[in-house]
Amino acid sequence: MTTPLDPIRRRFDGSIDFDRYRADIHAARHQAMQDASKLGAAMKVAAAIAVMLVAIALAPPSESPDASCQTCTKAGRVTASQNAFAIPRLF
Structure with missing residues (x-):
């Protein structure tokens, strides 16, 4: 019943x-x-x-002298006197 000129669907x-x-x-x-x-x-x-790329860009390089692993590799291991977060033994 719709004609081409009638825009209303009937x-x-x-x-x-x-x-x-x-x-x-x-x-x-x-x-x-x-x-x-x-x-x-x-x-x-x-x-x-984007967050991962920013984290990679801001991460310190592994060759820097400030890396925490440098102190571990010099002596071979970290002793209690070198570790500031070591828990003292009471017994």
């Missing part, structure tokens, strides 16, 4: 097909929610990668 009896409009709106809303979910997941992945 049923065969001439009434407006509101159910078709509801279905179209539901499909569009569902697609928008899926797109937003995918975008949110992509943003989380991008943020995680």
